Amino acid sequence: MPSYECGYRYCSFKTSRAVKAITLPSFAKLNLYLKITGKRKDNYHDLITIFERVSLYDTIRVVLRDDPAIKIFSHCNDIPLDSTNLCFKAAKIIQDRYRVNKGVGINITKRIPVGAGLGGGSSNAAAVFLALNKLWGLGLTQEELLELAAHIGCDVPFFILDKPFALGQKRGDKVSSIPGLKNTRLWHLILAPTLNIPTPQIYSDWDKLYQPKAELTKLKKDVKLILSSLKYGALPEAVRLFDNDLERVTLRSYPQLKSIRLELERLGLLGVLMSGSGPAFFTTMASKKEAMSYYQRLQLFRNQWRVFLVSTC
Template sequence: MSNAPTPGPLTLLAPAKLNRLLHITGRREDGYHTLQTLFQLVDLTDSITLTLRDDGEITLSKPVEGVPFDDNLMVRAARKLYPYRRDSRLGVTLAIDKCLPMGGGLGGGSSNAATVLLGLNRLWGLGLSNERLADIGLALGADVPVFVHGHSAWAEGVGERLTPVTLDTPWFVVIHPGVSVSTPAIFQDPELTRASRPITMARALQGGAATWRNDCEDTVKKRYPPIACALEWLEQFAPARVTGTGACLFATFANEDAARSVADQAGQRYKTWVARGLNTSPLHDALGR
């Protein structure tokens, strides 16, 4: 890959993820939890446009509502790459067409950060490997590396130890029940299951979706009754599960028609999407081209 800056602008899709399985296996001395999870990418996306600047500045085309500039993960990701520039005049204007809900458990912020890392690597001609970008991204959030690598994955540790996997690619109905979940509150809840026995990736995959669970789900349902109600509603049609710590939940369907039929009904109550499972990221497909 050429290390010369790309004129741009560069428009890239930042996909969501679902945690199809999430086991909490322990708690480290630093307070972080160890886990095992299956990340599956889906074709729900934000769209981010990066436009090259020659004044060394990082700017947003417009503020993201409710997110201070210095806290914006896109801005923080761009700043992480400042030391790797060969020319201090290299800057960027970032624009986002936001679809993924903030705090929904779909990884939107982490995906946005990963997209900026990969996009600026191309735009500024940095020539960094995905492994290096994933290491940089881990400081921004445990979910950033899976989006940097751009493949559905089995994850361990705090979510950073990744093994690419090829999962089935069903259709999903994804529901946001209209509440905001505090991830720290879920992980600090004394009743959270923290002692799931670790299993191998092979055993998890062999067991299949019927055996998968989310250890956060009982705690989330207890703290957020609207999520419990949405899960109960969706369970009428197919087994439903929270992704991450929520607030979003999902169910799988064998075909698009079945998913859209349920989504049409859900849409009368909740913010709802129909999504197709992916194994490779559309961001990587675009950069590969």
């Protein structure tokens, strides 16, 4: 797997006269904290979440076409290659809004597990926005890109923001950077079962089973404590407050996932949490050495789960 520095500010947007193309990394995310605060009139949910960008990534290559067609290519059989793909939607909305008469070919090399709660599709769409802004010479600001991204998916704006950590509110699409965490680097093991869980189903199940209980004031206090603990290196205190409302719903709908959590805890891994609507679990550690030690032990289960060693990026 090629190595990329994290963050698009580090990426050199290179085009050649023969073939105008851009290749970008498309990073995964974890939700360190996710609490639902209410149901919206548009059937989405208001929530508060702490996003973290991590070093697991797909590769997106965007190539200009002379005709107006948008074409999606991938070796991965688990993603659509038609107009339902988020990369297609990203290219289409920017093409229509700015009346671009050229098309684009988008090649997606997948490494992020699909439908695992790691934001792969949203990250891919964000990479397309950034690439086309450059290739088509649109000169859009980050604010303009954030507005476009919110039309495609609730997680897409986080990847446009281009920060290692961010606070997400409203549908998750109102994102803001978190001061004080510039030098914070966490290590994680991600364990992804070979199971694709549709996020809308989990939110629908949540509506049937639960209602928001905690007051927004308390949730914001929890977030403040987590961020303060991370800032000052008090990782155990932060991990104790990590939480995800969707995890209990996913575990109820897919009870076979409970065995993964139990096995991870049996191995001594603390703070095991599901990211997004799952089914991927992650655990958090302060050092690469500790993470590597557990990573090697978890290779015993590689026939059952995909295991990734990642860090904040």
